[in-house]
Amino acid sequence: MPRKEIELPYSTEYLAILDQNGVVDKELEPDLPDEFLLKLHRAMLLGRRFDERMLNLQRQGRIGTFAPIKGQEASQLGAVAVLEPSDWMVPAFRETLAEYWRGKPLESFILYYGGYDEGGLVEEGRNDLPISIPVGSQILHAAGIGMAIKYRKEPQVVMTFFGDGATSEGDFHEAMNFAGVYQAPVIFVCQNNQWAISLPRAKQTHSKTLAQKALAHDIPGIQVDGNDILAVYAAAKEAVDRARSGGGPTMIESVTYRMSLHTTADDPKKYRSEDEVKKWEEKDPISRFQIYLKEKGLLTDEGINNLEAEIENEIQEVVNTAEKRMENVDPQHIFNHIFADLPPSLIQQREELIRNLALEQKEVDNG
Ligand SMILES: Cc1ncc(C[n+]2csc(CCOP(=O)(O)OP(=O)(O)O)c2C)c(N)n1
Ligand SMILES: [Mg+2]
Known part of the structure; x- marks a missing residue:
């Protein structure tokens, strides 16, 4: 018998909508209300400032440790913003902004990283799992939730987050396999931030993309510019709509960059160049979105300054409240x-x- 090609109708797309200079591709621009765009912007800015404050608190010995999200604001917010409150969200440990958007109070992050167990509580009615430190383990939990949603015929979906490093864990492949077989409504969001502590993306896998790993499970896989909130939102919307209407799981590889440390115990200067960081700073997800919003007439420099002041006060109040709660504990x-x-x-x-x-x-x- 001659060898013949098995026809597999698979390919992987790359999606970007806002370019590095904040110029939008009009054909692909999602139609989002102005108010919603401004809400996203406020959350991204708050996420950045809170991240900086957490790092300072740790350096001052006021909390134990922290995993910064700097640079990954669009990557996580664009995806989670598509969910309904009744959907499920299953984070890893670098999803501060996604958790905040879902309703986790900022005080809880300070308490948690300050070593106070009540900070890990998921409040009644928030359909999220607590953060998961063992790399990749939460992906299986999400697959299980997706299978349960399908079994119960609920109108929900589940979105889970994990890093580039997690794609080398067996858990990731097992979860993708189950979700594929059961056609469960799971959205797998891989935040490819180019590093797994000190291991670069190039040494993580020989695959050209991480998105293509979905194809082996016959799951659609798409790669997006993770520093472009409009692209992340559009890809997530497509995936959530498909899952909700019975079309099964999707994997999104969100290409972004960990601009800060792995955690506060890490010194990235030991293993990566300043030039690399600078290159990614030019693709900053917040300044790019600000250019877009200014261009649309929704934002001004004065508006940004006022918002910065408002956010600073909000964060200060949160720090005060959290520190008061941490006082006088045996x-x-x-x-x-x-x-x-x-x-x-x-x-x-x-x-x-x-x-x-x-x-x-x-x-x-x-x-
Ligand atoms: C099972 C397991 N192995 C090792 C670790 C130590 N560890 C914590 S984070 C991390 C790297 C994770 O990289 P990635 O999945 O890319 O996520 P990122 O930290 O970049 O967000 C490792 C090896 C762990 N927490 N769990
Ligand atoms: Mg990583």
């Missing part, structure tokens, strides 16, 4: 809720803490 609290009976190593640590606290108190008493 540090021994950390040992209270994990084990019914503390193992010997933790008993020892608790005793050490009690001794240290007593010493500190003595120093305070002695002036």
Whole structure:
């Protein structure tokens, strides 16, 4: 028998709508109300300023750690903004803005990263899962939620976020396989920010794109300019509409850049060049969107300045409230809720803490 080609009708598209200079492709421009565009802009700016504040709080020793989103504002907001409140959202650990948009109070981020467990609470009625630190594990949870939605014939969809690094985890492939087989309403959003801690995208996979990994599961895969909020929104809208109408899952590879640190324990200067960062700063998702909004007559420099001041005050109030809540908590609290009976190593640590606290108190008493 001769060899013959198996015809596979697959290809992957790349979508961009706003170019690097904020010039819009009129043919592809989504028709969004002015008020909604301004709401997106406000959220992006708040996301950026809150990120900067969190980094400062960590550097001042006022919270423990933090995973900055700087540069990825459009990538996550453009996608999550398509969801209805009744849909589900399953984040990794770099989705501050997506979680905020879904209704997580800003105070909760400070509490969580300050080590206060109540900051991890998902409030009643918010259909989101808590953040997930084990890389890729949440993708399976999303596939399961999608299968449940389908089984119950609910009109919802589920959107999950993960990084370029997560695509090398078995969990990612297992989740895509299940979602494909069950044609579950799952939108897989891969925020390809070019780095998995110090491992560059080029060493993560030999594949030319991450989006093409969807094709093996017969799932549509699309690559978008993740620093272009209009492109991310348009791709996510198409995916959500398809999922909601019974057309199954989609994978979106959102090409963006982690402009800041991996987490506060990381120093990216050790493994990447300043030139690379500068190149991506020129594609900043916020300034690009601002040019577009100014061009549309929706925004002025004065308007931006007023908004900056408003946001600064809002964040300051949030910091004050969170820090008030963190005052006067007994540090021994950390040992209270994990084990019914503390193992010997933790008993020892608790005793050490009690001794240290007593010493500190003595120093305070002695002036
Ligand atoms: C299963 C697992 N392995 C390793 C780690 C340590 N770790 C935390 S984040 C990370 C890299 C993740 O990269 P990527 O998926 O690209 O997400 P990004 O941090 O860039 O948002 C690693 C290896 C972890 N948290 N979980
Ligand atoms: Mg990454």
